Amino acid sequence: MxxxxxxxxxxxxxxxxxxxxxxxxxxxxxxxxxxxxxxxxxxxxxxxxxxxxxxxxxxxxxxxxxxxxxxxxxxxxxxxxxxxxxxxxxxxxxxxxxxxxxxxxxxxxxxxxxxxxxxxxxxxxYPMRFSPAYAQLRKVVHSGIAGTTLSVAGANNGQLPIGARRWFGDPELAGGGALMDHTVHIADLLDDLFGEDVRVVEVYAQTNNLMYVDEVTSDTAGLVTVTYDNGAVATIDCSWSQPAHHPTRGELQLQLVGEKATVEMDAFGQVVLGFDDKRRSGVLIPWGTDLDTAMLRAFIFSEGSGGIRVADGEAGLRSLKVALAGYESVRTGQPVPVS
The missing domain is CATH 3.40.50.720 (NAD(P)-binding Rossmann-like Domain)
Incomplete structure (x- = not known):
């Protein structure tokens, strides 16, 4: 036990x-x-x-x-x-x-x-590593079918989390706002996808708080551009833009453009969509892999599948550096190099 x-x-x-x-x-x-x-x-x-x-x-x-x-x-x-x-x-x-x-x-x-x-x-x-959609994208990219990666467009959009835990709206406790909360997930996926031999060169970012200016002081939306030393450029749309009444807390998608093919993924695509006529509202019923369970099992029992492993501390530090460089870029208005 x-x-x-x-x-x-x-x-x-x-x-x-x-x-x-x-x-x-x-x-x-x-x-x-x-x-x-x-x-x-x-x-x-x-x-x-x-x-x-x-x-x-x-x-x-x-x-x-x-x-x-x-x-x-x-x-x-x-x-x-x-x-x-x-x-x-x-x-x-x-x-x-x-x-x-x-x-x-x-x-x-x-x-x-x-x-x-x-x-x-x-x-x-980082449970997104255990998404079947990501596992398939990773397999395709590593097979060489898509060719050399040229660019990646990522989006991680969720609800304003202060309704569940107020401290998310405190930049000191949270380390920022939506940029910190959501950039790191996609930065980690790309860190795993590209492997240990590819590193971030620089980060440029812009943020705003146009949606919840009366509720929080932190950033609630942003766009982060990350340049890698393999020549790839990634953009990360990070926001708390999902309305509170949306049937899911968030969405995460990637579109990877290679020399030979474009590959797309939706981390939360295992859903049944419909409409509840009695309630006059949309219905979204998830099915399939529970990402949190897969991550916890990989951590406790080392049961990662398909070469996917739970992120280690060094990977966590690398994704943190991307977010911190993003905030420095917002402050200075300039691209920020990442060592």
Whole structure:
């Protein structure tokens, strides 16, 4: 039996991770969320959320680590990842850290250093890697059918997340806004797709907050252009543009243009679309692969398929660098080189 702790319910995905782990054969889960006073108005956290989910709960992180977890999922606010990852590493537990890895290069490097010195595994929660659509695109590109990649157009659009967790609208806690939240997913897919021999050269970005100016101070939409040393240029449309009444929280698509062919993917394309006449509204019913489950299993049991592996700490740092360079570009109005 593998013991897995969930540290904090701050992130919108934390409760789902806890539920999935609770129902996973061969896994025993314990949760802890002692910082409930930091929750926004009306947010259910702490023991109350654990009781709703039907999962075991520890009042303190100390109590959770005394239980002896083999691994933990760190799901606190983005700016607080470092302290919990370092705590987990000091107790010899493998770590799956929510994305982005951190909100600063200093914290990201410290997280990697702490896990390396402790000899524990560090992974970053990028479930989009486990999309069947991405796996097929990756297979086609690696086969050479599309030829050399010339450009990639990516879009990651979601709902304004402050309705579920207010801290997403705080640039200090979140590390930014939509650019930080959504750029890193596509940056990670391209990092995996291109492989270790291809690196980012420079990033140019623009952002705005035209949609929710009265609700948050952070950016809520942006366009990021990333140039790679293999000659490819990627654009990433990152926004919180989905209306609250949309049937899904978000969408992620890629269109890759090669010398010989164009390849497209929709990460959430496994759906049945329809219309509910009684409710006078659209209906969207998902089916197929549960990406969070696939990621968690790959982290705990190393069951990644088709060559897909859960993102490691170094990959998390590389995607973080793209987002940080994007914000520096917004500040200066110039392309920013990435080392």
């Amino acid at each position: 593998t013991k897995v702790g969930v540290l904090s319910f701050a992130h919108v995905h934390a409760g789902r991770y806890a539920s999935l782990l609770h129902g996973m054969e061969g896994v025993e889960v314990l949760t802890s969320d002692p910082d409930v006073e930091l929750a926004g108005p009306g947010e259910v956290r702490g023991r109350a959320l654990a009781d709703q989910l039907g999962v075991a709960y520890a009042d303190t992180y100390e109590e959770l680590f005394a239980w002896g977890p083999d691994a933990v999922v760190v799901a606190t606010e983005n700016a607080r990842h470092r302290q919990l990852v370092e705590l987990a590493a000091s107790h010899g537990a493998d770590v799956l850290c929510e994305k982005p890895l951190a909100t600063s290069l200093e914290d990201g490097e410290a997280i990697i250093r702490a896990c390396g010195e402790a000899g524990v595994r560090l992974c970053v929660a």
